[in-house]
Amino acid sequence: MKKKKTMVSLWGDHIVISSLFIGLAISLLFVAITFGTIELLALYYSSVASNKKDLIYGFGTLAVLVAFIINNLWIKPQRNIIAKAEPTDSEDKE
Amino acid sequence: MVITFSLILQMVGIALLMTILYVIIGIIPGTDETSVMVPMTVILVSLKVNPLLIMSAFIAAVVTLNITDSIPTAITSIPGGVMSTPLVGHSQTLKKHGYTSYSVQWMMIGSLIGVLISLPIALAFWGIFEFLSVQTGLQISNFIKQYNEYIFLGGAVLMSMTSKHKWVGLLTIIPFGFATAFLRNPNLVIDNTLLNFLVAGRKLSMTPFFLSITTGPLVYGLFELLFPSVFHKQKVEGKMTVLLEQDVKKVRTGSKKVVQKTAISSALGSLLFFLSPVGVTMMLGEFAVRDEKDEVQQAIQGVSVVNGLSSATYLAGILISLFVFAFPISPAALGPGSIIFNSGANGVDGTFIKFGNSGLTIDKATLLVPILIGLVIGVSLSVFLGMKYSRKMTELVFKYIAQETVLIFLFSIIALLSFAEAGLYGLIIVVGVGLFSGWLNKKGAGYGVQFMALYAGGLFIKLIHALF
Numbered sequence: 001m002k003k004k005k006t007m008v009s010l011w012g013d014h015i016v017i018s019s020l021f022i023g024l025a026i027s028l029l030f031v032a033i034t035f036g037t038i039e040l041l042a043l044y045y046s047s048v049a050s051n052k053k054d055l056i057y058g059f060g061t062l063a064v065l066v067a068f069i070i071n072n073l074w075i076k077p078q079r080n081i082i083a084k085a086e087p088t089d090s091e092d093k094e
Numbered sequence: 095m096v097i098t099f100s101l102i103l104q105m106v107g108i109a110l111l112m113t114i115l116y117v118i119i120g121i122i123p124g125t126d127e128t129s130v131m132v133p134m135t136v137i138l139v140s141l142k143v144n145p146l147l148i149m150s151a152f153i154a155a156v157v158t159l160n161i162t163d164s165i166p167t168a169i170t171s172i173p174g175g176v177m178s179t180p181l182v183g184h185s186q187t188l189k190k191h192g193y194t195s196y197s198v199q200w201m202m203i204g205s206l207i208g209v210l211i212s213l214p215i216a217l218a219f220w221g222i223f224e225f226l227s228v229q230t231g232l233q234i235s236n237f238i239k240q241y242n243e244y245i246f247l248g249g250a251v252l253m254s255m256t257s258k259h260k261w262v263g264l265l266t267i268i269p270f271g272f273a274t275a276f277l278r279n280p281n282l283v284i285d286n287t288l289l290n291f292l293v294a295g296r297k298l299s300m301t302p303f304f305l306s307i308t309t310g311p312l313v314y315g316l317f318e319l320l321f322p323s324v325f326h327k328q329k330v331e332g333k334m335t336v337l338l339e340q341d342v343k344k345v346r347t348g349s350k351k352v353v354q355k356t357a358i359s360s361a362l363g364s365l366l367f368f369l370s371p372v373g374v375t376m377m378l379g380e381f382a383v384r385d386e387k388d389e390v391q392q393a394i395q396g397v398s399v400v401n402g403l404s405s406a407t408y409l410a411g412i413l414i415s416l417f418v419f420a421f422p423i424s425p426a427a428l429g430p431g432s433i434i435f436n437s438g439a440n441g442v443d444g445t446f447i448k449f450g451n452s453g454l455t456i457d458k459a460t461l462l463v464p465i466l467i468g469l470v471i472g473v474s475l476s477v478f479l480g481m482k483y484s485r486k487m488t489e490l491v492f493k494y495i496a497q498e499t500v501l502i503f504l505f506s507i508i509a510l511l512s513f514a515e516a517g518l519y520g521l522i523i524v525v526g527v528g529l530f531s532g533w534l535n536k537k538g539a540g541y542g543v544q545f546m547a548l549y550a551g552g553l554f555i556k557l558i559h560a561l562f
Contacts, residue, residue, distance in 0.1 A: 007331070008319060008329055009328050010315055014333060014334040014497075015496075015497050020502065023498055023502040027502050028509060031510050035513070054141070060514065061141075064506040064507055068499055071498070071499045072499045075496040075499050077495065077496040078334060080336065081336050081338055081489060081492055082337050082338065083489075
């Protein structure tokens with residue numbers, strides 16, 4: 001039997017707690033790898049060391065964006081969309 | 095600074111990018127304006143993007159977010175953000191009578207009126223101050239800036255007094271202001287080994303604190319889930335049902351009155367730039383439609399006036415703070431615009447604004463170019479998309495963008511920025527102050543009071559030094 005996901009209402013929407021934390025772990029891992037790589041490269045290359053902060057901001061943002069795309073591939077929105085067409089008669093109010 | 099054609103193209107490009115990004119963010123339900131604006135601006139400032147490009151991007155984002163926030167409210171009755179909360183009642187009325195698409199159109203028109211009214215008012219305000227400066231030979235903004243900590247303290251008191259929870263606001267000012275000022279530079283107050291190790295001689299900028307305040311309610315909301323009682327209260331079963339409606343009904347009379355009321359309210363809202371935009375929108379929004387007896391007409395006037403007001407108060411607050419004072423004096427500038435003022439425009443010298451981070455000094459007239467570019471692109475694109483594709487856009491965003499991924503994106507950006515700024519100490523600050531700020535927010539001390547207390551914080555440290 002498929003296990004039910006635990007959901008809570010947060011920021012006006014339904015969210016799955018496990019997806020939130022797993023997704024956050026993935027995203028932070030990407031950021032940590034970026035930090036680690038730049039710190040490591042800074043030890044060997046002076047050009048990286050002198051621009052460390054800028055590189056962290058630039059590649060860190062890129063890492064967060066990549067993680068956002070990856071997370072969107074596996075986290076599905078918990079919304080049931082029902083399209084409802086209303087009566088199409090035009091009404092003039094006097 | 096000379097504005098080249100290539101620079102104009104870059105401004106247009108960045109404004110387009112931000113407009114598209116914030117059209118999507120605006121439609122996502124519940125997103126708070128300050129929470130989603132500040133991290134993106136911090137990223138642009140941290141990447142040392144030209145201040146003119148930042149300004150163009152920021153203005154495009156502000157107007158777009160204000161406009162698109164209202165779309166999901168009209169279509170699904172779920173507020174797109176804090177500023178669109180006053181719209182819920184009116185849009186439900188219009189939905190009930192089958193005027194959903196029509197209400198979106200009036201929301202767009204309302205925002206457009208708000209922007210068109212607030213821009214000349216802000217410029218007139220600037221003109222009057224320049225005239226007075228020339229006539230009196232006094233640099234009014236620099237004179238006022240000498241006393242800005244006192245002004246912020248006064249502003250925090252005024253804002254608390256006009257809020258619903260007066261006492262919470264008033265009791266927040268000193269502890270919050272002192273705590274944040276202490277955490278920015280703990281060595282000023284005490285000398286402790288563990289603290290010295292964590293801080294490592296750093297004097298923190300305002301950025302981690304801005305991030306803490308802006309994301310505070312969200313951090314606290316997640317923290318609260320650790321309590322079983324709150325968890326069970328917020329626990330839900332199954333997916334959230336969203337009804338997307340479409341219609342073609344229109345009301346053909348009363349348009350002139352709606353436009354007039356929106357214009358007058360927007361003008362008044364622009365003049366009240368120093369008060370909370372949500373408060374002003376609620377107050378004037380209710381007042382403007384009170385005399386209307388017809389339910390549908392009242393709701394149409396309501397959606398237009400509220401949208402006009404939210405756009406006008408935001409824009410006027412930011413532009414007047416920037417051109418007249420060069421420090422944030424309105425809640426809109428203190429909140430979403432805080433980074434522009436903290437890392438960008440940090441001084442006025444005659445007709446010039448100094449941008450500390452980049453070392454640029456730009457005259458105010460030149461600064462109007464990116465502002466107008468951001469404004470025109472943000473308004474025209476979002477109004478066009480809103481008028482034509484509001485239902486389709488809402489459907490796509492609701493179908494493919496999960497709320498979890500947006501929250502993860504925000505948290506990750508904040509973790510990146512705070513760690514890059516101050517390492518582990520930065521992260522501890524953002525989480526700790528965020529929890530405190532979120533709790534205060536829940537108790538009734540809004541963003542405005544907290545930001546003003548943060549700015550006035552230095553005053554409390556000076557007082558302690560003077561006393562002991």
